[in-house]
Amino acid sequence: MATQGRSVMGKFLALIAFLVVAGAIGLSVSGGLGGPGDGDNGRVVLAPTMSLKIKDKVFKLDVAATNEARIKGMGGRTEIPPGTGMLFVFPRAQRLSFLMRDCPIAIDVIFLDGSGRVTAIHTMPPEEARRAGENNSAYDARLKKYSSRFPAQYAIELEGGMAAKLGLKEGEKIALDTERLSKASDLERVKIGSRDFFLELAASDPVRSMGLSGREEIAEDSGMLFVFPDAQELHFVMRDCPIPIDIIFLDAGGKVLSTHEMQPEAPRGPGETADAYESRLKQYASNGAMQFAIELRGGTIRTLGLKPGSVVALDTERLKRLAR
DSSP states (O other): OOBOOOOSSSSOEEEOOOOOTTTTSSOOOOOSOOSTTOOGGGOOOOOSEEEEEETTEEEEEEEEOSHHHHHHTTTTOSOOOTTEEEEEEEEEEEOOEEEOTTOOSOEEEEEEOTTSBEEEEEEEOOOOOOOTTOOHHHHHHTSOEEEOSSOEEEEEEEETTHHHHHTOOTTOBOOOOHHHHTTOOOEEEEEETTEEEEEEEEOSHHHHHHTTTTOSOOOTTEEEEEEEEEEEOOEEEETTOOSOEEEEEEOTTSBEEEEEEEOOOOOOOTTOOHHHHHHTSOEEEOSSOEEEEEEEETTOGGGTTOOTTOBOOOOHHHHHHHOO
């Protein structure tokens, strides 16, 4: 999958597999368990907040169940009032890493697997603030990453030190309505060749920019669908991508313009500037005005029988309305 990056030589997208650095980065606007708002095809639409009991205390949590909300996270908050926090809901269990981007206060993160069992707990202290003239890539590169250790589908953020006060330990379970929460994803079902894929949707600048950065694995039937407001010729690069990723560029009607099997690059070296790093990365061209891109697990494209001119059936008009 890719992320929208800054151009070093013209306009291009930096493909950077989705490191879920959403953890502590902003105010959530998605949320809790909704009923009458449930959507079509069994998808659950969540309300803005939900109450959750952790040990013997009830917390009112903002719920981040979309890519936009997860990326924004709790960044910028100067306080977390007692009894509040945030619940992050991901489409599937995966190894996650959070970091403290633009977070001036300490935050606890509790990672949970698909059953609600705690896989890891971290108290994340504030980091040195963004330096004058420091771009996003350089800033993110120096921030400490906090790992889920094992595949996690949920994460809870509370005020710093709260997990210890509660006596919460790894291996304990938190009672979540996992059956319902697991259906509250923004996955797009797309048939490519003869196979169905369930793709994360990247339809806004923050999500396109984050892409799949830092992900260490991509399930066989998963990936990301990028949607742009306008058709244009673009290039993707493998910035901070530790695993191979396949990409399919599509025009405004879903016709295949080009495909590439993108390989990991040498990581950014000590003292290497962001511009110097990006300038040496191989660029993968759309070979025409593209409006959609699909990223899949490396080695998948060769099994699909795709070639330029093939058509991937997308609800293009609906998707275009979502792009911003």
